Amino acid sequence: MSAAPAMVSIGDDGVLNREVSQTLSDVWIDRDLGWLDFNDRVLAEALDERTPLLERAKFLAIFTSNLDEFFMKRVSILRRRSTPERVKLLGQVRDRLVRSLARQAECFGKQLVPELAKHGVYLRKWDDLSPAQQDEAGRYFDREISPALTPLVFDPVHAFPFLSNLSTSLAFLLQDPQEELTSYARVKVPGALKQWISLETDAPAGAQVFVPLHEVIRGDIHKLYGGMKLSGTTLFRLTRDAEIEIDDDSEEALRDLVREQVRQRRYEPVVRLEFAPGADSSIREMLRQRFELSPLDVYDMPDELDYTSLFQIAALPIATLRDPAWNPLPPASITNSPDVFAAIRAADVLVHHPYDSFQDSVEQFIAAAADDPETVAVKMTAYRIGDDTPFVKSLVRAAEGGKQVACVIEIKARFDEERNLHWAAELEGAGAHVTFGVPGLKTHAKLALVVRKEASGLRSYVHIGTGNYHARTARLYSDVGLFTCDPLITRDVVNLFHYLTGHSQTPVCSSLMMAPTTMRPRLLDLIERETAHQRAGLPARIIAKMNQLEDPELIEALCEAACAGVPVDLIVRGFCCLRPGVAGRTEGIRVRSIIGRFLEHSRIFYFAGGLDDPIQGDFFIGSADWMYRNLSKRVEIVTPILAAEAKEKLWNILDICLRDRRQAWVLGEEGNYFQLSPDGANNGPETLGTHEALMEQARRRSEG
8 A cells, every 4th residue: 555645634623634635625524513413413303203202302302412522622613713624614514504404403392392292292482471481480480480589670780691602591682661772681591490391281191391490480480670660672693612722730730720621611702693583683792792793793593592502302101103122131151140240350341331231340340340359450531521420439449348449530622621530539538549641642442450469469450441441431422341360361451541640751561552652653554464464365445434534544455455346335423524426536435324212322343464364354443533633632542342242243233233223224335325225125124223223133132
């Protein structure tokens, strides 16, 4: 394979350098437009009548939640450097979003609201309520809402109020009838309260009536400004830049800097203003000018302002309107053994969440180590671990029991900084060793190490995963993890933890791929090897499953492999910057995305290696997507899968994803995604889809 151009790189904003743009322009898809494609696939789940009603409401909420993060992280970056290319891109983003927001509003107002009403769930506006219902809502306002509100005015005498990120507010014109003075007034809609208020008055038998919190506040706003005249009531929401830069220093200085930057994030510039229908034009323009926004930064929403409130509706306990409940199943290889360590000694164990229970595998692994008298050390990395994490309790218990406990916590994990600082303090208070990784790099690797004193000496056990050590998302995200005590792998993990907690040169790993040192070169070598096998007439194939694909060097290598005739299947849930099907460049590459009830988060890589039997090929799993930032600016780990049974499990996952015609979207040569349709030929993954097929397999295993 010819060497990739030396100038291949991506800027901090995710935009290709000009030289690379010329090299890859014919196969390149902009990452931000590609991300919008992904979020449209999420919206399609809400639009799909095959999706249960309350799940459709959930996907409307997810679409908005995703979009909020997109504005905080990506649009804020693009707005900082006003080049013609970025101005054009921002215009394209807006045009795409206006169309998507219209589809979201139509889905909510014309499909979900009437369909939910047919099933006894009524979502009402204030003006749709009967007088008796308005009275009930008014009493609720007095008792449960009014004490939490802070009515404000702003005029030449009163300062403009602080408006927090993603906050929803009611603004209006306030006039004193006696003095004929007009001021602006604002009331924040409290995010900590229920966003949909349940009413009992005049509700049909067995039905539930809900009205949005902001509608109840609007209906009773006069109670907060007695004797004043209110007009021009406007519901709006703002989004602030959240892309803060943190430079490494000493660990203690880093803590202080992260705390300060998180505090400062609250005051970052506004990047988006959203208005509900009926906004007063003078208030709208006043806010736009106040936050120094262009008209392109202002969005007039066709219906609801903030669909994330629908998470509350989606959680209603109406089984017939939701996906059938799924309870992850305990992995037989672990439950049939005397303990988790005996299971790992018997053979490598590969777990696939949420089909295999996270609690009965990963959580049990750390909990057992904490209580095991033969354990001498427990070490973990932590990127996003959640509020209700069981891992901190286990690590605290281990430390208090006299075991060596080390935790590498990434306190720069965006939006989780404060939570991770809190857990760092908890662990340090129990005597655990807490470090924040390598200066200049985020620690994104998913690793856990347990060292036990056994008859033959010290033995190390490791877990290497594709997902965070997060108990809640493990039930929602599809991830894989390997348990092994193979010295070839555990030796590398031991040395890696020495590197992360101490001060040494980057370790040389014999089995693991490590970013930012060996991972990209090793992946390039594997792609080049498949290219050489294809040219030599040997079996060659590449299958890569990940969240995003963006790294220019890997894309260039995949193009060369495709030109040589290597079959390349890419299963990319999010954005994919590689355009397949381009004549003479990517004709042998197929790209698909799986969207459904679980979020596809696992990273699995397969290379045939010149062998006919796919199980004899090379399989890898790990923490890294094929993105420039992951391979160049993070500590990431990818491990080989060596055991035949584990390889068979991975091949089964890939095979199901590639056969899926129910949840799969395929990227066409024009850069557009289209959804496949089941052909009805069988009751396999083609018809069931990836998630239902894997749940069905898990059920059969548990029954057998």
